[in-house]
Amino acid sequence: MRYVGFVKDGLRYIGRRDGSAIRPVARADEFYAELPRFSAEAGGDPVDFATAVIAPALPLTSRIFCVGINYRAHALEASAAGIEEPKFPMIFGRWENTLVVDGAPVPVPPNEPGLDWEVELAVIIGKKTWLVSEEAAMDSVFAYATFNDLSARKKQMHTRQFTLGKNADCSGPISPLVTKDEVPNVNNLRVLTRVNGQIMQDANTRDFLHNIPRIISYISDTVTLLPGDVIATGTPGGVGSARNPRIYLNAGDVVEVEVEGVGVVRNPIVSREQYDRGTV
Numbered sequence: 001m002r003y004v005g006f007v008k009d010g011l012r013y014i015g016r017r018d019g020s021a022i023r024p025v026a027r028a029d030e031f032y033a034e035l036p037r038f039s040a041e042a043g044g045d046p047v048d049f050a051t052a053v054i055a056p057a058l059p060l061t062s063r064i065f066c067v068g069i070n071y072r073a074h075a076l077e078a079s080a081a082g083i084e085e086p087k088f089p090m091i092f093g094r095w096e097n098t099l100v101v102d103g104a105p106v107p108v109p110p111n112e113p114g115l116d117w118e119v120e121l122a123v124i125i126g127k128k129t130w131l132v133s134e135e136a137a138m139d140s141v142f143a144y145a146t147f148n149d150l151s152a153r154k155k156q157m158h159t160r161q162f163t164l165g166k167n168a169d170c171s172g173p174i175s176p177l178v179t180k181d182e183v184p185n186v187n188n189l190r191v192l193t194r195v196n197g198q199i200m201q202d203a204n205t206r207d208f209l210h211n212i213p214r215i216i217s218y219i220s221d222t223v224t225l226l227p228g229d230v231i232a233t234g235t236p237g238g239v240g241s242a243r244n245p246r247i248y249l250n251a252g253d254v255v256e257v258e259v260e261g262v263g264v265v266r267n268p269i270v271s272r273e274q275y276d277r278g279t280v
Contacts, residue, residue, distance in 0.1 A: 001039075003143065004176040005057035005101075006047065012055050014038075017176060021046035028059045032228040035126055035142065039179075056099045057145075057177045058124070059228040064094035066120075066149060066166065067215055070234025071207050077242035089210045089218050092162045094149075094232070098172040102265045106170050106255075107275035109152050114248025115171065115269065118149035118235035119193040119201050119257035121186070123212055124177055129225040137213035140225065143177035144186065146259040147232050148193075148267070150249070153241045170275075174230075175263035183261055186212065190260040191236060196253055203236030205259075 002017040005028060014031040015022035023043025025031055031038045056062075068090035069075050075085040100106065108115055126142025149172065156165020183189070186205060193201035210218070215231060240247040249255055249269045256266040270280045 001179045001182065002176055003057045003179070004049070005055035007053040007055050012060060014057055015047065016043040017049070018043070018046065020049050022049050022052055023047075028057075028228075029061070032059045035227050039142075054101045056096075056101060056174050058096065058099070058230065060096060061226075062096045062228045062230055063226070064096065064099070064172070064230045064232060065219055066092050066094055066232040067210065067234040068092060068162065070209050071203060071236040072209060073203065073207070073237025074235055074239070075209065077237055077239060085209070089215045091219060092166060094172055095167055098167050098170065099174050100170045100172065100267070102173065102175065102267070104170060104173065104267055105270045105275060105280040106150060106173065106267050107270050107272045108250055109155070109168050110272050112152045112154050112248075113246075114240075114250040115168070116151045116153050116240045116248060117193045117195065117200060117255050117257065118151060118239060119191045119259070120147045120149050120232045120235050121189060121191060121205055121259050121262065122147040122174060123216075123231040123233060125225045125229040125231070126227055128227065129216065129220045132217055132220045134213040134217045137216035137220075140216055141180050141212070142227070143179045144183055144259070144262050145177050145230075146175040146257055146263040146265050147230075148173040148255065148257040148265055149232055149235060150255075153248075173257070173265040173267045175265045178262050189262070192258045193238065194256040194258075195247075195249065200240070201236055201238035203238070205233070207236065208233065
């Protein structure tokens with residue numbers, strides 16, 4: 001099943017994607033508060049997807065746990081910047097209000113040389129999870145999404161704290177959700193980034209340093225995971241900042257990220273001036 005978020009009367013709702021239509025199920029907060037009940041519902045009268053105001057299919061209270069350096073090829077890239085391959089999952093946070101959807105323009109912060117791309121598989125938590133074992137961790141997964149962890153590298157690398165560089169305005173494009181049952185082998189999915197149609201990242205989730213059960217278990221003995229929380233599982237090698245010369249996304253570029261069987265997210269990059277003027 002595929003779920004999409006949309007806005008109605010100023011509130012965020014979750015609906016089932018049914019071809020060109022959305023079948024509303026519940027307000028986002030209600031949906032995740034009673035996920036087993038609402039996920040079993042077929043949905044109400046259809047809303048036209050083409051005219052709906054699309055939003056992330058998550059509650060506004062969602063927390064985004066990002067895993068840094070979780071592919072060996074990306075670990076080799078990071079070592080050039082003095083960052084060692086992590087022995088444990090490297091977790092940092094994103095705010096929900098940085099998330100945007102397919103097609104949304106993404107502005108470049110004015111003091112950055114551009115933004116860097118990072119295709120990632122995102123895991124959406126479906127139930128309250130505390131102190132879960134690796135063996136039981138996948139029971140906590142509700143769905144998956146494709147995520148682009150667009151990064152302001154200059155700010156990110158000023159210090160060892162990633163928060164500012166990973167929370168630029170509108171820098172977290174995320175796809176609609178695909179339920180776990182529709183992804184039979186999450187450990188063998190091709191992940192891709194294209195910039196202006198050219199492939200920049202091409203890898204597979206089998207190359208994770210820390211797999212999904214290990215990540216969920218690792219987080220959950222410190223933080224109770226809640227329905228609607230997101231875990232972005234890291235990006236492979238091929239980021240722009242590791243290239244020679246470096247390549248960054250700037251106004252006029254189009255970045256597209258894809259996770260096999262999960263979805264594609266395509267976003268135009270704009271200047272902050274264009275974004276503020278609303279001319280995009």
